[in-house]
Amino acid sequence: MAEEVKAGCARPTGGPVGEKVSEEVHEKQIAKKEAAPMIQVGRKAPDFSAPGYQKGKFINITLSEYLGKWVLLCFYPGDFTFV
Amino acid sequence: MSIDSMFVHKMWDDHELSKMVKSGVPFPMLSDAGGRVGRVFGVYDEDAGVETRGRFIIDPDGIVQGYEVLTPPVGRNVNETFRQVQAFQLVRESKGSQATPSGWRPGKMTLKPGPDLVGNVWKEWKTSMAFD
Numbered sequence: 034m035a036e037e038v039k040a041g042c043a044r045p046t047g048g049p050v051g052e053k054v055s056e057e058v059h060e061k062q063i064a065k066k067e068a069a070p071m072i073q074v075g076r077k078a079p080d081f082s083a084p085g086y087q088k089g090k091f092i093n094i095t096l097s098e099y100l101g102k103w104v105l106l107c108f109y110p111g112d113f114t115f116v
Numbered sequence: 117m118s119i120d121s122m123f124v125h126k127m128w129d130d131h132e133l134s135k136m137v138k139s140g141v142p143f144p145m146l147s148d149a150g151g152r153v154g155r156v157f158g159v160y161d162e163d164a165g166v167e168t169r170g171r172f173i174i175d176p177d178g179i180v181q182g183y184e185v186l187t188p189p190v191g192r193n194v195n196e197t198f199r200q201v202q203a204f205q206l207v208r209e210s211k212g213s214q215a216t217p218s219g220w221r222p223g224k225m226t227l228k229p230g231p232d233l234v235g236n237v238w239k240e241w242k243t244s245m246a247f248d
Contacts, residue, residue, distance in 0.1 A: 035144060045122070048152040071158050074182055078174045081153045083117065085146035086125040094144050097178065103201060104174040107192075108148075108159045108167040112120040112128035116191035 034099075035092040038084060047083030050095060078106070117146040117153065119166055159185055173201055175208065219246035 125145040134140040154160035159170035
């Protein structure tokens with residue numbers, strides 16, 4: 034499911050998957066973020082891909098690969114934070 | 117998922133988390149440098165440059181069934197998350213014929229929504245059932 038990635042010196046990043054968003058549109062989205070919630074229960078979760086670490090391997094994961102399974106997606110402020 | 121790189125995730129797992137959880141974290145620890153994913157999910161704090169404690173339950177069709185977002189100093193209740201997942205799974209397996217009332221946990225009674233239940237929930241469900 035998760036594709037393994039080679040660890041290079043460049044710091045890999047992921048991002049939303051799907052329609053391409055130009056920088057200009059992106060700025061606008063940030064500006065109106067507070068007015069329009071992007072996540073709504075009962076609606077599709079936005080797809081994304083992101084690099085990561087799992088059991089000794091560097092991997093790349095795309096949310097839509099998990100269709101057919103229950104997913105718990107947790108965000109947190111940072112590694113080595115306390116709670 | 118956090119804004120930390122996958123290299124820092126490895127260090128945290130190696131040096132701290134593996135001392136809390138035998139053989140380390142089993143699930144993927146994802147990296148969202150720049151907060152691009154967190155922004156889409158509404159959990160990226162632009163001022164602090166970090167992601168808040170967001171937790172999303174996504175069902176097998178990719179639908180968000182529930183979420184919770186906390187500010188950084190308060191930790192989550194994992195049991196409550198499991199309870200919600202079990203409730204959503206029960207509802208899904210029943211194809212929507214059952215609903216889990218307030219205070220439900222596995223083993224407790226469910227409700228069967230329909231014309232006969234309208235105005236009659238009080239006969240089936242007592243306020244005390246909202247509490248453990």
